[in-house]
Amino acid sequence: LMVQGPAELEVLKGVVEILGIKFCEHECFHVKRNRIVPVESFENALVSVSAFDGGRFWLSESGCGVKIWVEEVKRVFEKASLEARPFQIMVVGETDSGKSTLSTYLANYAISKGLRACILDGDLGQGDLAPPGCIGLKFVEKNFFDLRELVADYYDFLGIISPRGFQDHVIESILRLRCLAIKGSADILIVNTDGYVRDKGLDYKVNTVLKLKPDVVLCLEDEGGLNNSSLFKTLSAAYPEKVVFVRRAKARQKTRGERFHRRLNQYRRFLSRGTIRSFSLFNLKVKFLNRIFYLNDTSFFGNYSLCKLNDDGWKLVVKPSDVPHILYDENSRILSFSSYALNRMFVALEYKGTLKGFGIIVHVNPELMIDVSTKVDDDVDAIHLSSIKLVNNFNNEVLIPILRQGFQENFL
Template structure:
């Protein structure tokens, strides 16, 4: 269908949709588009299109896609003012706020405004559950080389696999990875580093996590986006200059659990596309976050004691360092063996688990899903598009089936 927009009016598109600008000029998240420009909006995302001088657009909507025309500007004046300040002074901008407040939208707008000033821009994606640059369960860095409407289009240049979609149990790991990614961005001589974050802010643990994040990352600017005063406690803990409070844009879409799941699954499928089955000998790789390393088998008498206690045979039994923290779910038998804890899990629980694959330099080379872990023959089968040699396998806690999230273990 064809739509006409008068100057100053905004068209919001909820994907999936394709929009072609036929006449006039429009601004999309800080970037000016001219006739014959084409915009793709993926399912689960909302893009605002503001007419600058009277526009004519062709809009092709996919299944369940919608559009709305409103009189308001796409970007609030306060967002424009803060973006102008940041792109003038440059440095590192950390974006905070709850879920569905517009953090990623502001990041996109800020990146485009910086590009319009010929700045070198790096975006760090710090949202495990709603990752855009890398796949869900990861933290990534990407260089913005051209105007964007969706961080999903940025190519990741460095990625850390964390293996879970919530930071609640891995806050220290997330902060450490973000700090390292900031150093990488500085080494790229970026004029502006933009750090997008997750929406976990409500509990005391969450507030401590965000306060520690600000302290450890040491950004030049902290942008807090809030609807009421949900960021008040966090902001009171931040004693620094360069803190800006922005209101939620009316253009921001509120997403439900199903929308969030849909966006995660888009990310999984994107990064697992073209997977083939690879068989890996366990002795040739290091396995992390699993609690099993196949390097130190336990004495036979202890294995028999364990089997007698459980009333079944053990496929694999080993003694591990006391400080090892298994990420794969295991049941603990407290003080059952010489006053030590014993962890055990059922055979087959690892099938479908998402894993991060690293090369010999510990560089992330891709995602995979475990198809089989054979303790007797000492091999593992993983479905992955990665072609490089695998040296480290990091086990996550998300289970997938044909690209669909079927559980968190």
């Protein structure tokens, strides 16, 4: 039984499960607007569903709930009881293959066994725990139905919404957050990955697996197409005996427009109702793709408003111009932003190495005093720049092209 909210569900007889959470006789469950949940029974059960204001329910073919994963998940957790902590489960698959649903089920299953579960959301563009451009880590204390009910405990900000061209940076971010899961004494670490698995994305997934070294990789694929699956075959060859086939959930593919609006809603979730704070870029450390620029270079000449250095010989410069791109020159070791690119840029704010929250640069003056709309009211000593601009009151997202080594290639 599939239920789309808003709706109310009451168990009249027997026991049902929703994403691994049991509901017994006379217990009720509220389904929020636009959320779709699978209601499953492992025995005869009777439920009452009241749908209203656009909500609905329907009987579905097999393959839409978590029953399809029960046996594989049981075997994974039997193995987990014998391994060192944290036991690492990496979830891979194409876009809309059920990765987030499976991650939710894994976390609820772990909690039901008394284990301390931790979820690492590694999807920069369609993540659940953090805003776009950022990956998040969450220690889960109680059962939940939707990853978007949760807010990350820790963030790693990259400022891009796709790993294309920057795969190594994403892998490094995942490894940094994995260290925090270890420090936090997690029993189970669930790594939910993005859907970039084709072409260069396949090499990216292999490199992620080889560097992360998970205890098991759950690979979501269509059962009928398993023999032709390059993802499963390639991962199995690169990481023998650790890759497990898991049947892909039957789910409707989101349109490009739906993904766009999903991102906008995530921005609003973390940015709405902010207040204006002013900062001088000269007084802040500036970060981009986790390169840290902290030393103001006052000896430079030319038409730059700002030049900051880091320990690796890189320079970050800001020019008073309307150039609509970011220059990422690995040969000259220069990152170049225009004042135009900074205006309406989505940023992250940090203090003493801890990311405190997010904001939008709403004004840049010629002296590089910036006004930032943010919920952060803590001290700030660093700002993370991005390739994302938010305009029209969060109703549009503009991605700033990143030009690498003099060749225009927009990594979105």
